[in-house]
Amino acid sequence: MxxxxxxxxxxxxxxxxxxxxxxxxxxxxxxxxxxxxxxxxxxxxxxxxxxxxxxxxxxxxxxxxxxxxxxxxxxxxxxxxxxxxxxxxxxxxxxxxxxxxxxxxxxxxxxxxxxxxxxxxxxxxxxxxxxxxxxxxxxxxxAIPIEPNLPSSRPINPINSASTSIIAAIEKLSFSSTGQLLIEANLPLSYQTNFDRASGTFNLIVPNAKISANLQRPSLAANSPIERIRLTQVGNSVEIGIKTIPGWQVRETQRLSNQQIKLQVSLNSLSQVPPNNQTPLPNNNPSVPSSQTVGDRRRGVIFVDAGHGGNDPGAVANGVQEKDVVLPISLKLGQALQSMGYTVYYTRTNDVEIDLEPRVAAAERINADVFVSIHANSLAPGNSGISGIETYHSRNSTVGQELASYVHSQIVSATGASDRSVRGAGFYVIAKTSMPAILVETGFVTNPAEARNLSSPDYQKRMADAIARGIDRFMRVRGR
Ligand SMILES: [Zn+2]
Missing domain, CATH: 2.60.40 (Immunoglobulin-like)
Known part of the structure; x- marks a missing residue:
């Protein structure tokens, strides 16, 4: 294709x-x-x-x-x-x-x-x-080249019927920066939808419709989440096929009026903090930022990546699953950053499994200033005595190392946890992101005391606030 x-x-x-x-x-x-x-x-x-x-x-x-x-x-x-x-x-x-x-x-x-x-x-x-x-x-x-009464001879099928039956004309497609594709017609519309998994195309079928000769179409920017929009006349229906780039999809369709259909194009499993300071609720219908939530990017955009999720629990020990402690820390981190004026995006705000590649792709798409991935650590049996904080940056990134240092020192002083130092590593999410990126190992679930701490909302909040302060220092030093 x-x-x-x-x-x-x-x-x-x-x-x-x-x-x-x-x-x-x-x-x-x-x-x-x-x-x-x-x-x-x-x-x-x-x-x-x-x-x-x-x-x-x-x-x-x-x-x-x-x-x-x-x-x-x-x-x-x-x-x-x-x-x-x-x-x-x-x-x-x-x-x-x-x-x-x-x-x-x-x-x-x-x-x-x-x-x-x-x-x-x-x-x-x-x-x-x-x-x-x-x-x-x-x-x-x-056009009928053989005897018209021959039983297998079928009537001519008009391509573009001149019939005067009521046919709505699709007149305009527009795509907003907040991910909304609006389809407008000159008459009331009905529609059906389906998703063609093989081609990754979302199809919206409008019966009793045609494509206006003066169809207005959106000009899609090079970084648009929509790769292609294709309109096809199929009999008396118009099929509108929307192909999104990887990691994005048409999330919902909605009738705005009799003559308008709205489609919301969103990142898969990506959410942003609500504009107020409410705790974000687990959300199965995350959306790209609307104009109300996107806020002011000038302060900075932080991408918060809660590790693991869904069928991938991460480290498991002492009755604690990594995925269950890194999520509340990540949500609290997002809230802290937002109260400082940052725009915050999450990889996930609930218990869903997300591959590593879309995590990075989402951060790149949003053009985040900082990527912070939240994890918890574990060691083989016999090492339950080991505890503490490790903060990772990509091996060759001095700016990542700088960010890691700010965050790490804040965590160690705020939590009193053991300092297991800032380290370079090749973890996918920090190696593949182009912005300053860190991965925080917030503690060892294999250590009974630290497992208890990581499960404690108070400790989680202290941890999250410390990470937010570290990021804020880093951003200020960098002139934001
Ligand atoms: Zn992990």
Missing amino acids: CVATGYVSPVVEQLQAQSTNTTSSQSNAAIRLNNIQPVNNGLMLNVNANPQIKVQREDNSDRLIIDLQNTTLTKELHQANLPMNRFGVKQVRVAQFQNNPAIARLVFDLDSSDPNSKTVWQSQYIDTTNTLFLTPANKVTQ
Whole structure:
């Protein structure tokens, strides 16, 4: 599939030639395009089954693209070039556009000086002869090449019906900096949604709709969480496919009014502290910052990464699971930082499992000033006497080491825990982040006394406040 393009590719027409004996199982089977030839009323294709057809006509384009879904070309047809010089079409180029799933593509090079080039094309599939006709709409009456009463002859299927039934036009798509994609139409809309896991595309299907010729589209910035928005006319429905970059997804859809649908695009399992000082509640529907919560970035943006979670408990000893103590410390840390005026983001605010890669990706996406990962330590049996604080930075990062030193000294003096020193290490989250990053080992769950401390809300708060002070000193020294 294509890479991020940052523009909306309108697919303005789609046709599915009618064929009563084409079952869904048949349409899943590979279809072979054996031959294609210009005929009096259009193009005649020999295909062993009736393919789904998608037609694209881009704005101001002198090309019409017809894609036969799930269809493979015979070798002879590959890169074929068929002169037409009629119907406003100069020539038709044939190519295997894609292999898996297979898409056979016909590109009609249009003569834009010919008014016929604006013509809508239609399709008709004849089961008995394995023939697919593609015909300009104004040639409809001539498009039935065999006896009209032949039972397997199916009626012409209009591509872009001139019917006067009520069809809403999708007129505008806009994307806000707070991750909201707004879809607006000139008439009331209904919609359905689905998610195509294979392609990572969220689809919103609007029945009884068309794409306005004057469709306004958002210009997606290079760092937009939306990689691509594709509009496709499927019969009388418009399919809006939204492909997000890794780590992001369409979280919810909402009807803003009869004519407006809002989609919220958010990081997976990422949350931000509420704007007031409430304790953030466990949240299964985290969202990207809205304009109310994003606050003032000038003070600084801190990314708080509570280690482990979900099926990954981290270190376990003395009845304490690491994931359960690092989460409250992280939430308390976020609150402390926010009360100092920082903007805070969390990897997680509840007990969910998150891979390391999206943790780093989220911090990068947000362009955090500081990344702080909260963990608890453990040692093999026989080492239960060992306790204390270790603060890690990436081995080659002097600025990370500086941050680690500020935080570490604050923790040791505030908690009285053993000083097990600032250390360089290659942990993924501190090695892969581009901003100053530290990983704090807040204590050993394998030490009974420290396990008890780590489970204590008071101790957790002292720990969190100390980490926040260390980060604040670091930020101030750096001129924030
Ligand atoms: Zn850990």
